[in-house]
Amino acid sequence: MLRRFNRTWTQRVGVLEETHLGTGLPLAAARVLWEVGGRDGADGDGTTVRDLRARLGLDSGHLTRLLRRLEDDDLVRVTPDQRDRRRRLVGVTAAGRERCDRLERRSQDLAERLVEPLTERQRDRLAEALATADLLVRAATLELRTVDPDEPDARAAVARYVAELDDRFAAGFAPGPLDTGGLRPAERGAFVLAVSDGDPVACGGLRDLGEGWAEVKRMWVDPSWRGAGLGARMLRHLEAEAARGGFAGVRLDTHGSLTEAIAMYERAGYRRTERYNDNPDAEVFFEKQLGWDGSAR
Amino acid sequence: MLRRFNRTWTQRVGVLEETHLGTGLPLAAARVLWEVGGRDGADGDGTTVRDLRARLGLDSGHLTRLLRRLEDDDLVRVTPDQRDRRRRLVGVTAAGRERCDRLERRSQDLAERLVEPLTERQRDRLAEALATADLLVRAATLELRTVDPDEPDARAAVARYVAELDDRFAAGFAPGPLDTGGLRPAERGAFVLAVSDGDPVACGGLRDLGEGWAEVKRMWVDPSWRGAGLGARMLRHLEAEAARGGFAGVRLDTHGSLTEAIAMYERAGYRRTERYNDNPDAEVFFEKQLGWDGSAR
DNA sequence: AACAGTCTCTGACTATAGTCAGAGATGTGG
DNA sequence: CCACATCTCTGACTATAGTCAGAGACTGTT
Structure with missing residues (x-):
């Protein structure tokens, strides 16, 4: 069942992963932006480069270049960390936050469009089944x-x-x-x-x-x-x-x-x-x- | 719920997609092999190049090269279609079938290892939830x-x-x-x-x-x-x-x-x-x- | 037989992802 | 202060995925 479901899911819902299309950013850059924007509270400098590297599992050179690209597009700001000046802090700019929100909305839209053909009751059943599966999968992998x-x-x-x-x-x-x-x-x-x-x-x-x-x-x-x-x-x-x-x-x-x-x-x-x-x-x-x-x- | 679940699923079960690791083949080639091997009954020439292109949504040049690589590795055989000699038939070789089986086993293994920490009852609940979700997702997307x-x-x-x-x-x-x-x-x-x-x-x-x-x-x-x-x-x-x-x-x-x-x-x-x-x-x-x-x- | 269309393949590209070695600036423990 | 470690960045690579234009072999239609 797990494998059958996996096929269905990646085929039909995999689209949710393609939210980065339409942002004009390649996948890896979009993931970085998302990670920075997601952690960043108001507008402070959210994370360090080091942290991003650990969380996304990226090579340091690769990440540097991705960040520069985001910086050139004015989506992200990179500043030295005063507490340890080897490090650099990364935060989203206003434009970056806006882009994150757009990504978020787009993803939400796609999710809603997906269940749109279902009746209210079916949507509830789907949500319940997914909640159960979610809990169990997370439990299995902790x-x-x-x-x-x-x-x-x-x-x-x-x-x-x-x-x-x-x-x-x-x-x-x-x-x-x-x-x-x-x-x-x-x-x-x-x-x-x-x-x-x-x-x-x-x-x-x-x-x-x-x-x-x-x-x-x-x-x-x-x-x-x-x-x-x-x-x-x-x-x-x-x-x-x-x-x-x-x-x-x-x-x-x-x-x-x-x-x-x-x-x-x-x-x-x-x-x-x-x-x-x-x-x-x-x-x-x-x-x-x-x-x-x-x-x- | 859909999006939350999607995050959980891709993070933890996405591994199933990485079955191609360990086959020594890049993702695209593994997908082609899988498609050919899956459709192919006994050992006859399973599909046409044209068909593969449509099903996998690949560029014709790209596919040609992927097939040649598989052919060089002796995983796949490409022969002219006698009924329409513009077309070419693609079938797996014995080695290719063996590789497909290995992929299959590996994927099965990963799926089993994933649910291994769960109790019998939890596994049943998971399977049931996934079956429900599967049906509803497929219903939503037909x-x-x-x-x-x-x-x-x-x-x-x-x-x-x-x-x-x-x-x-x-x-x-x-x-x-x-x-x-x-x-x-x-x-x-x-x-x-x-x-x-x-x-x-x-x-x-x-x-x-x-x-x-x-x-x-x-x-x-x-x-x-x-x-x-x-x-x-x-x-x-x-x-x-x-x-x-x-x-x-x-x-x-x-x-x-x-x-x-x-x-x-x-x-x-x-x-x-x-x-x-x-x-x-x-x-x-x-x-x-x-x-x-x-x-x- | 001519012609338009189909199918596969080749060549010449680009973009993306990722690896590796090391340079240079900065921090830390002795 | 020194030696060593840490952090980021640069340069020089490779592999993979994918695009596009067209060539050449073939088919079906008129």
């Missing part, structure tokens, strides 16, 4: 990355996790300074971040409880990513990680109000158990024995 | 073409229509030689073909009944296209056509066993009426008044 719990992305994810718990708990949830102890390989722990397009969208940690138990901590999934099985996947990943680390089982605690999470743990083969710590925010306790490969024994 | 009812594609569509009725009617349906009378503009009629990828997937005709009535004839939708509102769309198209031709209303007859069709006519605003002809296969009769724009009055 990356689970083991990181240090103190790196910025990791801290950002945990901050969102805390903010959400604070929102949901009647009594609020305000732990002291966020403790990242025990979540590093050196302490037989781990912290895993799910990253999509560079943004953290889920996280989860492991900590050594002693006596062969690992504890799952800080499981969080971005709200817009729920319903894609991401939590279960993170959990499986952490279990495999724990099994690889020689743990015989996994435990976790959670608040009674997190019913979806509890349902997920039950589906994943966790069984309720006695309180094993004195966490005041925890009400429900789970555990699961691990097979050699992280599967339930 | 072409309604008014043609002569005697042209080959039109005859083929009508033949499938007749075959299907013959299948479904207990008593069979074997009209005499298929009458295309009354379905041409010169007779105030019309015959419309819905074409997707060059294949007829639905049809419908109009005929002058006299006294301001047009009659809808030979409405048929390819079974694999049902559920995409194609019948209703064809009907709306024919009504607009009739209104444009100055008819005040539309009538049609149908067999009582075609319950989906009957439901569709009712949804489209048709009302049952008295028998207005002596068609022995017809049991149910409908009519609808037309507004100036083909809408119900």
